[in-house]
Amino acid sequence: MTSTRFSRRRLLQLTGASTLxxxxxxxxxLPGTDDDGGREVTPRSTxxxxxxxxxxxxxxxxTIRPAPETSTTNWMYEGQYPGPELRVQEGDVxxxxxxxxxxxxxxxxxxxxxxxxPVDGVPNVTQxxxxxxxxxxxTFRAEPSGTYFYHSHVGLQLDRGLLGPLIVEERExxxxxxxxxxVVVDDYLPGEPELPSGxxxxxxxxxxxxxxxxxxxxxxxxxxxDPPRFEVAEGERVRLRFVNAxxxxxxxxxxxxxxxxxxxxxxxxxxxxxxDSFVFGAGERYDVVIEATNPGxxxxxxDALDGNEPPARAVVEYESAGGGSPQRPSSVSxxxxxxxxxxxxxxxxxxxEPDRTFDLTLSRGRGQSYTWTIDGxxxxxxxxxxxxxxxxxxxxxxxQSPVVHPMHLHGHFFQVGNAIKDTVIVPGHRGQVTIDFHAxxxxxxxxxxxxxxxxxxxxxxxxxxxx
Numbered sequence: 001m002t003s004t005r006f007s008r009r010r011l012l013q014l015t016g017a018s019t020l021x022x023x024x025x026x027x028x029x030l031p032g033t034d035d036d037g038g039r040e041v042t043p044r045s046t047x048x049x050x051x052x053x054x055x056x057x058x059x060x061x062x063t064i065r066p067a068p069e070t071s072t073t074n075w076m077y078e079g080q081y082p083g084p085e086l087r088v089q090e091g092d093v094x095x096x097x098x099x100x101x102x103x104x105x106x107x108x109x110x111x112x113x114x115x116x117x118p119v120d121g122v123p124n125v126t127q128x129x130x131x132x133x134x135x136x137x138x139t140f141r142a143e144p145s146g147t148y149f150y151h152s153h154v155g156l157q158l159d160r161g162l163l164g165p166l167i168v169e170e171r172e173x174x175x176x177x178x179x180x181x182x183v184v185v186d187d188y189l190p191g192e193p194e195l196p197s198g199x200x201x202x203x204x205x206x207x208x209x210x211x212x213x214x215x216x217x218x219x220x221x222x223x224x225x226d227p228p229r230f231e232v233a234e235g236e237r238v239r240l241r242f243v244n245a246x247x248x249x250x251x252x253x254x255x256x257x258x259x260x261x262x263x264x265x266x267x268x269x270x271x272x273x274x275x276d277s278f279v280f281g282a283g284e285r286y287d288v289v290i291e292a293t294n295p296g297x298x299x300x301x302x303d304a305l306d307g308n309e310p311p312a313r314a315v316v317e318y319e320s321a322g323g324g325s326p327q328r329p330s331s332v333s334x335x336x337x338x339x340x341x342x343x344x345x346x347x348x349x350x351x352x353e354p355d356r357t358f359d360l361t362l363s364r365g366r367g368q369s370y371t372w373t374i375d376g377x378x379x380x381x382x383x384x385x386x387x388x389x390x391x392x393x394x395x396x397x398x399x400q401s402p403v404v405h406p407m408h409l410h411g412h413f414f415q416v417g418n419a420i421k422d423t424v425i426v427p428g429h430r431g432q433v434t435i436d437f438h439a440x441x442x443x444x445x446x447x448x449x450x451x452x453x454x455x456x457x458x459x460x461x462x463x464x465x466x467x
Contacts, residue, residue: 041389042442043116044117047139051092052092053094054095055086055096057099058079059077059152059162060076061101064161064221066218066221066222066223066226067225081161081221082186085165085167086165086166088142089168089171090142092141093140093141095137096139097135098135100130103132105123105132106129106130106154106157108150109122110140111151112423114411122410124380142168144268146264147167147242147285149285150165156193156456158245165184168267176237177239178237179239180239181241183241183243185217185244187304188217188218195457210370211249211306216309216310217304217307220314224310224311229314230314230315230316231317238292239288240260240290247451249282250282250304251304251305251312253278253286253301254277255316255329256298256301256316260275262274262278262340268421269343270344277334281404283422284423286336290316295320297316297325301328349438349440355391356387356388358395358396361375362407362449364403371457379458387466389440389465389467391439393436395414395437402428403451403454404431406423406426406449407450409423410445410447411445412437414436444464446461447462
């Protein structure tokens with residue numbers, strides 16, 4: 001078994017971002033000055049029909065045990081970490097009543113699902129935070145199908161454990177499979193999260209940023225010394241839904257003894273592509289199918305590309321294997337790149353030249369404080385990106401920092417290359433990525449880095465619909 005380390009240059013190559021970007025023009029300028037101060041467009045209303053599925057979640061504090069000899073106090077949904085898997089059929093109306101039993105206010109964001117603006121869960125943008133002891137009901141139509149997750153969008157609460165998978169099942173899957181598992185990959189912080197002090201220049205972590213003092217990496221809430229086991233039978237096609245629910249970690253994923261066929265990116269179906277590994281940033285999801293034709297006990301491994309913790313692990317175990325130590329993955333030879341992804345469907349409203357273009361620079365803030373900015377502005381003291389309904393909007397990003405930024409747009413899917421996604425890695429050292437989306441969901445939507453600490457330190461903007 002060969003351990004693989006990843007250079008910054010290699011990360012740029014593996015994401016294929018150099019082929020996706022366009023040189024940014026005049027950064028920091030809001031286009032269409034006639035729109036400044038325009039009247040806000042009313043968001044589409046929330047669903048009023050009776051729910052097909054109703055769920056009650058309580059956010060509270062409790063003890064988790066990610067390994068037999070390891071325990072810590074975490075914040076959880078329903079006393080579980082990760083939170084309960086929510087699974088509904090595409091098109092069903094889902095109602096989730098959240099009771100806040102924490103001592104702090106909280107919300108839930110439905111990551112990747114283009115819900116109506118009032119139930120998107122961003123505090124002080126789409127809703128008032130839910131106070132301690134209060135309840136709030138989120139109701140929305142679960143569509144399109146895909147692998148998503150839900151999490152708190154208040155401060156650093158995601159890194160305290162407030163997260164869980166949301167699966168919207170296809171009515172007609174475009175790939176065949178016999179069984180499936182959800183694989184939630186996360187970073188393990190046993191203490192209370194806090195922003196780094198000072199500028200953090202030259203700090204820990206391979207990518208030059210200060211990462212929290214993680215004590216391990218997790219798959220489905222388990223440390224590598226107590227890995228979850230995925231049972232398979234010989235001859236089966238097994239679907240694995242990978243979710244990067246980490247707060248500050250880019251993961252490289254491999255499975256020993258098996259090639260992976262990537263079938264979905266951020267929940268959206270793609271032309272199947274065979275790889276031996278993939279990389280995903282915080283907030284990204286990939287579905288893969290493996291052919292169970294190699295009996296034995298095999299490791300699923302997720303390495304931190306920007307840290308030095310031991311890899312997260314799970315085990316694929318054939319019914320005929322009879323236990324034993326899992327075999328480790330071999331070195332990487334065919335890693336997925338964004339340029340390999342070709343969406344099955346097209347994104348309406350983004351053909352031809354855009355109606356509006358934003359050129360944005362991602363960078364570290366000036367001075368000694370730990371600050372991350374978009375065009376030199378740190379959220380919430382930052383200008384909105386103003387768009388009009390039905391516009392084809394293009395955002396061109398240039399990353400002036402040495403650190404990767406997984407950028408996530410709420411309420412919309414976007415086109416990047418030939419893929420449709422909602423989160424995309426922008427590599428460091430002047431990495432460039434261009435995304436296009438259709439302004440078809442009025443409201444105020446957060447656009448931000450999904451590294452939780454970069455977001456909390458200012459790397460966000462609000463996309464604001466005006467007319």
